[in-house]
Each structure stands twice: as structure tokens, then as C-alpha cells.
Amino acid sequence: MAQSSGFGGALYEGLTIGQKRAVTAWLFLALPIVFYALVRFYPTAQAFWLSLTNWNLLTAPGFIGLANYQRMMVDPVFWQVMGNTLLYLALGLPLSLGLAFLIAYHLDRVRVGHAVIRALYFIPHITTAVAIAWVWRWFYQPVPVGLFNEVLTVVGLPQQPFLRSTTQALPAVLVPAIWSLLGFQIVIFLAGLRAIPQSYYEAAAIDGAGSWQILREITLPQLMPTLVFLCVLTTIGLLRIFDIVYAMTGGGRAAPGGPLNSTKPLVLYIYESAFSSFEMGFAAAQTVVLFLILLAITMIQLKVSKK
Amino acid sequence: MIKAWMSRSVAALALTLSIGVGAARAQVVEIEYWQYTFPQRVKAINELITKFQQANPQIRVKHTDLPYNDYRTRIAAALPAGQGPDVMQLFYGWLGDYTRAKLLQPLPADVFPPARIDAEFFPMVREMKVDGQYYALPTAVRSLALFWNKRLFREAGLDPEKPPQTLDELVEMAKRLTRRDAGGNLTQAGMAVDPAAQDHHWWREVLVRQFGGTPYSADGRTVTYTSPQGLAATRFFADFFTTHRVAEVGFMTDQVTQFRSSRAALTIDGSFRLAAFDGQRGLEYGVTTLPTHNGIASNFGSYWVNAITTKATGAKRDAAARFLAYLVSPEAMELWLREVGELPARVEVASTPANANHPKYGPFIRGLETAVATNFVDETAQRQIMIDFVDRLKIAGASVEAALAEAARAEQALLDRANSPR
Incomplete structure (x- = not known):
């Protein structure tokens, strides 16, 4: 051997x-x-x-230094999609986490049909984003197709343009995105809540703490790791939002992200630069920027969580 | 007993087949053909391949169709790796990119003499000539025409056999053909206008020229539609949405659906739409040439071409040239017109009395005489600029001047970038 x-x-x-x-x-x-x-x-x-080349898929990439980054700095569309992306994050993160916590907190106390309700909340998470997007797209249509406008006209309010407005379109796209995020967040929050030792609550009850005090002093601090975990994941998810915007604003013959780029997130602009205009170098430069942003945010959040 | 007999005969059959295939394989040249997925085009090419292989049994053509959105990516990935098509379809506007990338080879001059092509094809095809050599040829070309719904004309008290001939008539009729409900919501569009469909071409190459302007400088590098003439043409276009309110972007989702469902009385589209409209039960429509203005007729032409890639060498190159020659033969053009609804690229085939006087193809073929093919650098992005123009007017409430200036600024930046030395 x-x-x-x-x-x-x-x-x-x-x-x-x-x-x-x-x-x-x-x-x-x-x-x-x-x-x-x-x-x-x-x-x-x-x-x-x-990101340092002018590759167009067909010809060999030629080195052009930082030209793509310079172009990005003076490109109004880049700054607009950057603003949109941050808006998705600034609205989506507190709204989705707040809602998810609220639902999970109360769902935790529900004993009857707990499993069924939890499953119901989880269903949007496992539904394809495209299906969700198209159903919501119909909700937002003018009458007679759109549900929301139908309701508005029934109660005597004027119709709203929703997806055909530069100010309403982004929140209108964000709502189904948050809705589909909720399922996952609720399940994680529930697991976090269940992990808090019952003895803490009993001790607090004996000391005569009110439910608000228990929430502030015990539940929230104990949930911190869960909260940071969800924060990081949701932040990354929202900064990379793409499919739901693509499906809700594209589809027809107009480019997605409209009207007038008002719903276009950075990832969609990257996609367009790469696979519609074939400016691979410019697209790569934007991904580098996105990468750095994601890296920075994750670092900060991890640092905060260690405290 | 029967089982034994069957298995013997199956074995014999298999043996015969394998010998036959083996013998044929020794001399057969297989070439690959790629195009994008579009049901009528796929069917037409399959029929053409069957006929071609009957006449040329030593050549086999393998036909692949790819989703339009992936087409360029897949070609760009395949060819440098020595894979992909020997003969491929591409949009005329892509030729510069593909020849610069050395993905195409010039068509052999013995099979395709440039002088004869100059004489036999419609003039816009000359764009496919680089330094005196042709690199690609179309089976078919496209132009625009005006479609009108005869039933809606009758309902509005108009003569269903008299479509508008001039832009002024077009506006007058569109106004009479528009219907709104008590709440002011559009229920029937006088004219389906949608910059995302063919109307950005109509504005760029037809309206701007009819008002006495030009969309771009002669070398195609400078935007010139901000001239007073260009502004007048743009104002005319914008009026459909703002002043006359005969059209709405997004009404019934898109312009084709509006016309198909008889919710729009007029629309401008290409001959490739005929098949869809003909298949619509209850849609009674006619086709006529685009309305003139100041006595000026103009049209927008575009086409897809066939080219031989640099992958094809030796016997494959000869087979590829032979196949391409068949794809641009009069016989193939007739079949393409019937199956796909696109117009023959050879003047002689297009202008046969049967084609030129055809009630539906005729107006398109007459339009070819004044058709101009835009020298696009990025058609999707340039179209988007027109979509944004209309959105600026309707959603952001900008003036025509401001919205046009913004469009020109964006498009000029696009042209500058495309024309900057690489």
C-alpha cells in the first residue's frame, strides 16, 4: 500500500x-x-x-481611461436614476420593515389560524414578480379596466394617472414591491420574536412593566440582530430593484422606466446601456458605482449592528 | 412471427437509411442561417429553404431564429468564437457596426455585380455599399401608408371611400372621427398617434420634410429639426395630442390595438401590419398613400438585409452566396410579399401591375419612390427621445419649443457619442 x-x-x-x-x-x-x-x-x-473601455460587444474593447466615469458625472439621466434608486430605498425600507414588524408583532399573538395567516402573508413572496407586476398594472389603469380608478370614481373622486404620471409612478411601482417583500420579512421577524426567551417577559410582567415598555426595553433590543439582517437584505434588494419596474412600466413598445425616466432605477439604466445601446463600458462603470455603494452601505450597517 | 418479421424489416430499413445518409454526408455542405423570431418571417424562410434545397440538394440550410432582444448579444458572442450563422439577417442600420467589427464579408462580385444591384434594387439599398462593394442585400423593404376604418368613416358621416389626401384634410377628418364620453374620456381616437410605433418615423422623415425642413444634416451628424420649418412640423405633430386632442398615448394600450378594435379611425403603419389587420374579424379598412403637404410627398423606408459572415469560408462561402442569391431572387420576393407582407426590394418585382395596383400593397409600393431611410445610430434610443418628447408635452406640461429643444439636445449628444472616433 x-x-x-x-x-x-x-x-x-x-x-x-x-x-x-x-x-x-x-x-x-x-x-x-x-x-x-x-x-x-x-x-x-x-x-x-x-468600465475603462468602450466595448460595444462587437469590436474588441479599447482602453479609454476614466471617460465612462466622466460621462456619468455629467449625464442628467444617471443622476436621475440615482435619485430614483435612493427614493426606492428611502421609502421602501422604513415602510416595508415597519409594516412587516407591525404585522409580525400582532401575528405572534394570534393563536387561532396562525399557520394559515402566516402562509397567506408569505404567498406574495413566492409569486413571480412579473405576475404581480402585471396584475397591479391593471389595477392602476384608467376606468373601465383599473380597479383603483373605478373605486375613486364610485366615491366621486377624480381619476388618477398613477403610472402615467412623473410624480405618482414611482410610489405606484413601489407598493407591489413592498407587498411582495412583506412575506419574507414577516416570517423572519416571527422567528426573531419567538427566539426571545419567555422568562424576560415574565420577569418584566412581575416588575409591572406596561406593554409599551416591554416592547421598547425587551422586544426591540432583542430583535436587533434580526432587524439588522433584514435591513441589509432589504437595502440590497431595493437598490437592485429591476424586475417589477421593468414589467410594470415596459412591456408595451415604450422603453421601461418611464414616463420620462421617473421610475427608472440604476439597474435598469445599466441594463439599457448594456443590452439596448450596447455600451458595455458605460454599463460596467455604473455597476462599479453600484457595487461601491452596496459595499459602503453593508459596511456601515454591519458596524452599527456590532454596537 | 409478425414480431420477427417486423424487427427484421426495421433493421433493414435502418441499414438502408444509414447508408443513404452516410453517402449523402460526403458531399453535402451545411450552412447556418439566423434571423430573429417573428412567426411570418420564420415560416417564409422555412418555405424558401425547402425550395432552395430541392434545387440544390448538395446544400443544407440550418435555420435558427432567436428572440429579438437577444439577437445582437447572441451574434456577438457566437461569431468571434467561430460559431453562429454563415448567412444572417440584420437591420440596415447595424451594417456600420458589423463591418467595423469585421463580422461580415463583402458579397462576391461575380454573383452580385454592384452595377446590376444599383440598377435593379430600390435606391435606398445603396446604403449597403461600402467602398464600392455590397455587404448585404434585402429581400424586402418597408414603407409607410395611411390606414383608415371605413365603418367609422360612415358613422361619422364621411365618405368611406375618400380617405384624406393632405395633412389639412387629415386633421379635419380626425377631429370629426373623435369620440369622448360625458366625463371627457376618450372612447374613440380620431387618429391613433403613438411615437413608440411608426409615428416617430412619420414625424422625422415625412412631416419635417413636408414643412420644408430636414431632420439631420447631409452627413447625418447634426440635428437640424430645430429650424423654424422643423418646429412647425413638430407643432403640427404635437397638436394631435394638445390642441385637437384626437389621440392619446396609452389609449387601449397601443396604437395597433386601437385600430384593430375599431377604436381609432386612422393610423399610419407599415405593410407588415396588413396580416394582423386582415385577421381581425369585423375590421373594414382601406390603405392609401401618406397625406401630402404643400405638394410634397415623403416617406420613411427601412429594411432588413441578408449578409454573409466571416465564419463562412471555402465551400461554405460558395453555398452561402448561392443561398443569399436565392433569398434576393424575384421568386423569393414574391413569396415574402405574400407571407410577410413586406415589399419586394427589386423595382421590377415591386412594380408589376399586379403589385403596384394592388389595393393594399399598391400605396406602400408607390410610397417607396419618395422613401428615405434614416441613418440611425441607435434606433431604440432615438425613438425613445420622441416618446419622451410627447411625455414632456402631456405629462410635464412643457411647451413645444422647450420639449423639442430638450429632444434635440439629447439626440445631438447621442450622435456625437456615436460619431466620436473609437
């Missing part, structure tokens, strides 16, 4: 048990590392390089 294992085998035989364990661990780790290097890190590095 020993003769057939050769030089490598001899080397392995000479290791201590601890070293052998390490070798085994690295062997198992090698597969995901190679996989990640190939499908994650290499394309990411490639995107950094592409």
Missing part, C-alpha cells in the same frame, strides 16, 4: 493529524473557492476592467 502512494502519498503520511485535517478541510473548500473565483470574482474584476 505504502509503495503505491508515491511521493505525494509520502508527503501526506509525514503530516501531523492537525495538518491532515487542514488538508482535508481545504480539499473540501477548494470546490466552492474555484467555483466562486470563476463565476463571482473573475467577472467582478472583469467588470472593473470593462
